Every structure is written in C-alpha cells, then in structure tokens.
Amino acid sequence: AVPVASGDVSVSLKHADSIKLSDQGEFQRILDRLDHDRAALTQEQTGYLHYLQAWQAAYRGDYHASDAMVGELLEKSHDTTVLFRTKVLKVNTLAERSRYEEAFQLESQLLARLPEITDADARGQALVIAAYLYEEAGQYDLAFDYADQVFKESPGPYSCKAEHARLAALYKSGRLEGIDEQFRKGIEICTEAKDPLYSNGIRFYMASLALQRGHAEDAIRLLEGNYASVTHSNYQMLISEFDALLAEAYMSTGQLAQAKRFALQVVDQSTRNEYAESLSIAYRVLYLIEKQQGHLDKALVYHEQYMLANKGYLNAVNARALAYQTVQQQLAAKKLQIDTLSKQNEILRLQQNLDRKATENSRLYIILLVTVLAFIGFWAYRIKRSQLRFMRLARRDGLTGIFNRQHFVNEAELQLQYCRKSGREACLVLIDLDHFKAVNDNYGHAVGDRVLKRAVAACHAHLRSTDIFGRLGGEEFGIVLPECTLEQVLSRAERIRRAIVEVVRGDAVDDICVSASFGVASTARSGHDLRQLLIHADDALYQAKREGRNRVSVSDGRAKPRLGTVGAATGSVQ
Ligand SMILES: Nc1nc2c(ncn2[C@@H]2O[C@H](COP(=O)(O)OP(=O)(O)OP(=O)(O)O)[C@@H](O)[C@H]2O)c(=O)[nH]1
Structure with a gap:
C-alpha cells in the first residue's frame, strides 16, 4: 500500500467524520483504508480513528465492540476533544440500551465541563445529545433550551440534529400549532445539511401526525416515498419505526397483507430493542389482523406479546423520566453536600483567622x-x-566619705548594745587635729581639706572591718573598736597618731606640720553607754591637749570638771 501523508490522514478523518451519517459506504471505506495504514498515523490521528470506529460499532448496534473501544480510548487518550466526544458517544450508547441513569449522570458531567470545550463538533454533539436525552425524559423545555443553544453557537452541521430533537419534543409534548410548517423547515435544514437520516426522522413524526389526524393515505405516501432512503441508512431503529407506522397505516386503510408484512419486519428486527414503541405497535397490528381474520389462537399469542412489549415500552418511558429525576436529585444532593462542605470550610477558615488573631492579640498582650x-x-x-x-x-x-556624726552614733550604739549583751569589751577613741585653725589660716581651706582627707586615710589604714569610724565635727573623729582591750587600743591609737604625723608631713605643701590628740575610753571603765563613753573619751582628749597635744590619753572612767571642751563629741549624742 502507498503510505499516507499525515496531512491527508487528518483531512480524511475529518471528511469521514462529516459523512458518517450521510454516506455510510464511503465512511466505511475511509476507515478501512486508514486502519490498514494505521502504523503511519500519529498518536492523535490514531485516537481520532478509534473514536470513529467506536462510533461505527455503536451505530451498527455492536455495543460490545463499541464499549471496548470506548473504554480503551477513555483510558489511553490524552486528547481532550477525543476524550470528550468519546464520552458523548458513551452517553448515546447508554441511552440506546436504556441505561438512562448512567447516561444522565455522564451527560451532567459533560455539560458541567462544556465551558472548557472549544471544539465545535464536541460542543455540538454534547448539546444535541442533551436535547435528545431531555426530550426522551419528557423534559421538553430543557430539550428546547439545548436545541436553541446549538442554533446559536453552531448553525452548521448540528442544526439539523438539534432541529430534529426540537421537533420530536414539540410533537411529543402536543404543541402542534404551526407544526406542519416547522416540519417542512426542519426537512429543509436537514436536506441542506445532507443528513437524510434526520430528514426521515422528521418525516416519521409528520407521518405519525397524519395518521393521528386520520390521514392514513398521506402517512403511507410519505413513508413509502422515503422508505428506500431509510433502509439505505442502515439505522435499524428508524427502519423499525417506519415499518411499524406503515403497518399501522396500512391496517387502518384495510390493506392487511401490507400491514402484516411491515409488522412482521419489525418483529424480525426486534432483538436489539425489545422495549421500543415500534415493537409494541407491530404486535398490536398483528394481534388485530389475526383477530379480524378469525385466527383467535394467533391473535391471543400476539396480544400477549403486545401486552408485554407495550408494558416494556411504557416501563422504559417511565424509567427515562425516573432516571432523569434520580440524577437531578443526586446532583442536588451533591450540590448541597458541596455547599455544606464549603460552608464548613468557610467556618473553619474564619475560626482559623480568629485563632490567629487571638494568638496575635495574646502575643501583643505579652509584649505589652x-x-x-x-x-x-x-x-x-x-x-x-x-x-x-x-x-x-x-x-x-x-568630704572624707566616712560615717557622718549621726550615722556614727547609730552604729556605735548598736555595736555597744551588742557588746553589752554578749559581755564583750569595746573602746572609744576620739581624735582631734591639733591647731588645725592655723593650717587653714596659713595654707588656705583647700589645703585644710586635703589634710583632713589624708588624716582619715591614715586612720583607715589601721582599722579593722568591724571598727566604726566617723567624723564627729570639723577636725574631730571618733572610732568604736569592739572586742578590743585597752592595751590593744592604746597601741593602735599610738600607731594611728604616728601615721597622721607621717602622712601629713608627706604632703606637697612645705613645712606643714599636723598632729592629732587622742582621748580613749573603755567599756571596762566607763560602761557600755555611748554618752558616758563620749564624755570620758572627751575628758581624756582634753587632757591630751592640755598636756601638750600629739599624744594619747586614757580616761580612768571618772568625769573631770573643766572649763570647756575641746571637741563636739559629747554634744553629738543628743
Ligand atoms: N579646711 C577645713 N577647716 C575646717 C573644717 N571644719 C572645721 N574647720 C576648721 O577647723 C578649725 C578648728 O579650730 P579650733 O576649734 O580653734 O581648734 P584648733 O585650731 O585645731 O586648735 P586645738 O584644737 O586647740 O589644737 C577652725 O578654724 C575651723 O574653721 C573643714 O571641713 N575644712
């Protein structure tokens, strides 16, 4: 075989698709040729070919083969359009086998996805099948809506089919006003679209209406006149519908042999669609003929079959309506479920926002x-x-950083109290710089201050951490030495006295000479009362001054009468 060019293949596939109803022979030839050269086809072209083959199998009534091909396409194809059209085909075959619930479910999914589909053929097919499905379920208004949508968006190849569905809905719903004119227009549209199958489908409704109106001859003329075209289509359902209607029409005109022939043809072809209206009509015609001819046994058998077929047909009609209602309910329930879930999600989202805000708030509170x-x-x-x-x-x-007089007194009293309670000894030493006025007068106040600080530093160098040291007045200082005997105090006072002389002598100012006089009182002689100790120490200090200064004098524990005090110590306790 001559290899087929890729461009040719695509054109051939499209062409085959467009003539699949109008020219079955050519359609078959193209499919065979492409199937023979399938190795040369691209993946996309192979998918398209398989779709057309599945369609052809369904058209022939070979649902088994069609289902297998549809299943494979749905599993393997990645082409959105082919996938969508395959599902439309599936809806069609489900409906033809009376599996209406599945058909409505799948159709609902397809209609929901329709906005994403751009391919005109896929859209046209989905809308047309929707119009048919709803017409068959008795939902005529919906059928009109979908048919109208087809006219709006693809007035081309699918208008004929949509018009056929619309006319079927008009006829079945009994809206017969002006219907003859509409039938004629419908046939015109389908003739223009070169779609004899649907033209004949419209003629079938025209003939049915003529028969209904009592114009059996007109019905026969119309059906017989197009009979060859119908058989040529190979579409068994329509052939049987023509046959059944002809049988009915011939019977009403008394041409019983003709009527019987057509009715038997319907029965012969009935294996595929046992619940069709045509079968019910055929059995009724046969039963009436046999009855009329006096063949009561045969009439009874046909009557039983008529009842059965009629029941089956009516059940199928009900099943379609019921399936539609069921799927609608399921969709409504699903929508409700989705709505509930979205509401719950919304509540959850709000709750999370609230929690986040609360966390943020508590964080802010913590920060605050x-x-x-x-x-x-x-x-x-x-x-x-x-x-x-x-x-x-x-x-x-x-000036000196040591305790002031008030604090010295407080601390000294506490310490003495403690010593008294614990039976320990303590001593008080009062120190007064000698002729300090002369220092101020001779060297100035600043030098006097420095001398004071140096004298304090000299004292500090010989004190323990437990000793209490304070400035009691201008150039007068006091030291309380707990747990210290008189001998120990005397030696330490002596050391301090020498240190003061030394430290001041080392000052930068020449020929400055400062000394200090010391008065010592002990608890052993004066008791633990601070006031008493101060008086006795002050007495001793006075004595040291009198005896020539720069010396340490010890109180013997008795108050000495004198003309005046040398320091401010005794007054400081009050
Ligand atoms: N530079 C200085 N002088 C002070 C301070 N406080 C008091 N004085 C002076 O110390 C002098 C004390 O003089 P007096 O009480 O007459 O005693 P004295 O000159 O030391 O003589 P005797 O105590 O009798 O040896 C006064 O001139 C005060 O002005 C001070 O903080 N700094």
Missing part, C-alpha cells in the same frame, strides 16, 4: 506586659539606686 514590667523594673531599679545613693549620702560625710 513585658514592656510594662521592664519599664516598672527599670524605674524600680533607678528609684532603688537613687534611694541607695541618698541613703549613702545621708550616712556619709561629704
């Missing part, structure tokens, strides 16, 4: 709380620090 706490903490720290600073300032002497 932490900020406030940090702020409070910071201020508490600052206040505490100021408090501590003020406390320190309130307790310390500004």
Whole structure:
C-alpha cells in the first residue's frame, strides 16, 4: 500500500467524520483504508480513528465492540476533544440500551465541563445529545433550551440534529400549532445539511401526525416515498419505526397483507430493542389482523406479546423520566453536600483567622506586659539606686566619705548594745587635729581639706572591718573598736597618731606640720553607754591637749570638771 501523508490522514478523518451519517459506504471505506495504514498515523490521528470506529460499532448496534473501544480510548487518550466526544458517544450508547441513569449522570458531567470545550463538533454533539436525552425524559423545555443553544453557537452541521430533537419534543409534548410548517423547515435544514437520516426522522413524526389526524393515505405516501432512503441508512431503529407506522397505516386503510408484512419486519428486527414503541405497535397490528381474520389462537399469542412489549415500552418511558429525576436529585444532593462542605470550610477558615488573631492579640498582650514590667523594673531599679545613693549620702560625710556624726552614733550604739549583751569589751577613741585653725589660716581651706582627707586615710589604714569610724565635727573623729582591750587600743591609737604625723608631713605643701590628740575610753571603765563613753573619751582628749597635744590619753572612767571642751563629741549624742 502507498503510505499516507499525515496531512491527508487528518483531512480524511475529518471528511469521514462529516459523512458518517450521510454516506455510510464511503465512511466505511475511509476507515478501512486508514486502519490498514494505521502504523503511519500519529498518536492523535490514531485516537481520532478509534473514536470513529467506536462510533461505527455503536451505530451498527455492536455495543460490545463499541464499549471496548470506548473504554480503551477513555483510558489511553490524552486528547481532550477525543476524550470528550468519546464520552458523548458513551452517553448515546447508554441511552440506546436504556441505561438512562448512567447516561444522565455522564451527560451532567459533560455539560458541567462544556465551558472548557472549544471544539465545535464536541460542543455540538454534547448539546444535541442533551436535547435528545431531555426530550426522551419528557423534559421538553430543557430539550428546547439545548436545541436553541446549538442554533446559536453552531448553525452548521448540528442544526439539523438539534432541529430534529426540537421537533420530536414539540410533537411529543402536543404543541402542534404551526407544526406542519416547522416540519417542512426542519426537512429543509436537514436536506441542506445532507443528513437524510434526520430528514426521515422528521418525516416519521409528520407521518405519525397524519395518521393521528386520520390521514392514513398521506402517512403511507410519505413513508413509502422515503422508505428506500431509510433502509439505505442502515439505522435499524428508524427502519423499525417506519415499518411499524406503515403497518399501522396500512391496517387502518384495510390493506392487511401490507400491514402484516411491515409488522412482521419489525418483529424480525426486534432483538436489539425489545422495549421500543415500534415493537409494541407491530404486535398490536398483528394481534388485530389475526383477530379480524378469525385466527383467535394467533391473535391471543400476539396480544400477549403486545401486552408485554407495550408494558416494556411504557416501563422504559417511565424509567427515562425516573432516571432523569434520580440524577437531578443526586446532583442536588451533591450540590448541597458541596455547599455544606464549603460552608464548613468557610467556618473553619474564619475560626482559623480568629485563632490567629487571638494568638496575635495574646502575643501583643505579652509584649505589652513585658514592656510594662521592664519599664516598672527599670524605674524600680533607678528609684532603688537613687534611694541607695541618698541613703549613702545621708550616712556619709561629704568630704572624707566616712560615717557622718549621726550615722556614727547609730552604729556605735548598736555595736555597744551588742557588746553589752554578749559581755564583750569595746573602746572609744576620739581624735582631734591639733591647731588645725592655723593650717587653714596659713595654707588656705583647700589645703585644710586635703589634710583632713589624708588624716582619715591614715586612720583607715589601721582599722579593722568591724571598727566604726566617723567624723564627729570639723577636725574631730571618733572610732568604736569592739572586742578590743585597752592595751590593744592604746597601741593602735599610738600607731594611728604616728601615721597622721607621717602622712601629713608627706604632703606637697612645705613645712606643714599636723598632729592629732587622742582621748580613749573603755567599756571596762566607763560602761557600755555611748554618752558616758563620749564624755570620758572627751575628758581624756582634753587632757591630751592640755598636756601638750600629739599624744594619747586614757580616761580612768571618772568625769573631770573643766572649763570647756575641746571637741563636739559629747554634744553629738543628743
Ligand atoms: N579646711 C577645713 N577647716 C575646717 C573644717 N571644719 C572645721 N574647720 C576648721 O577647723 C578649725 C578648728 O579650730 P579650733 O576649734 O580653734 O581648734 P584648733 O585650731 O585645731 O586648735 P586645738 O584644737 O586647740 O589644737 C577652725 O578654724 C575651723 O574653721 C573643714 O571641713 N575644712
């Protein structure tokens, strides 16, 4: 065989598709040729060929073969258009085998997907099959809607089929006003579309109406006049419908032999569609003829078959309507379910938003709380620090940094109380710089201040951490030494005295000479009362001054009468 060019194949496939109803012979020849050269076909072309072959099998009534090819195409094809058209074909074959529920379900899916489909053939087919399905289910208004949609979007090859479905719906719904004119127009459209099958389909309804109106001769003329064309189509369903109607028409004109011939033809071809109206009509005609001719036995048999076929046909009609209703209910239930789910999803989404907001809020609250706490903490720290600073300032002497008089007195009293309770000894030493006025007068106040600080530093160097050291007045200092005997205190006072002399002598100012006088009192002699200790130490200090200064003098525990005090110590306790 001569290999086929790819472009030719596509053209041939399209051509075969367009003539599949009008020229069965040519259609078959093209399919055979392409099938023979199938190795040269692209994947897409092979899919298209298989679709046409499946269509052809269904048209022949070989549903088994058609189903197998449809199944394979649905499984393997990736071509959206071929897939969609294969499903349309499946709807058709399901409906032809009275599997209406499945047909309506699949059709609903196809109609839902229709907006995505751009191929004019696929759209036209889906809309036409919808018009037929709804017409057969008695949903005439829906059938009109889908037929109208076909006219709107593809006035070409599918208008004939849509018009046929629309006229069927008009006829079956009994809307007969002006129908003859519409039948004529429908035939014109189908003749123009070179679709004799559908022209004849319309003629069938015209003949049915003529018979219904009592014009049997007109019906016979119309049916016989197009009979050859109908048999040529090979479409058994329409052939049987023609036969049944002819049988009925001939019977009503009394041409019983003709009537019987056509009725028997219907019965002979009935294996494929046992629930068709044509079979029911055929059996009724046969039964009436036999009855009329007095063949009662035969009449009875045909009558039984007529009843059976009629029941089957009516059941099928009901089944179609019921299937439609069932699928509608299922779709409504599904929609309700989807609506409920979307509502639940919406609620869930809102809940999540709410949770997120709540989390954000609590985070903000925590941040706010932490900020406030940090702020409070910071201020508490600052206040505490100021408090501590003020406390320190309130307790310390500004110049030397040691305890001021008030704090010295407080601390000294506490310590003495403790010593008294625990039966321990303590001593008090008062120190007063000698002729300090002369330092100020001779060297100035600043040098005097420095001398004061150096004297304090000299004292510090000989004190323990438990000793209480404070400035009691201008150049007068006090030291409480707990757990210290008199001998120990004397030696330490002596060391401090020498240290003061030394430390001041080392100052940068020349020929400055500062010394200090010391008065010592002990609890052993004066008791643990601070006031008493101060008086006795002050007495001793006074004595040291009197005896020439720069010395340590010890109180013997008795108050000495004198003209005046050398320091401010005794007054400081009040
Ligand atoms: N530079 C300085 N001088 C002070 C300070 N406080 C008091 N003075 C001075 O210390 C001097 C104390 O003088 P007086 O009480 O007369 O005693 P004195 O000159 O040390 O003589 P005696 O105590 O008798 O040895 C006064 O001149 C005060 O002005 C101070 O903080 N700095």
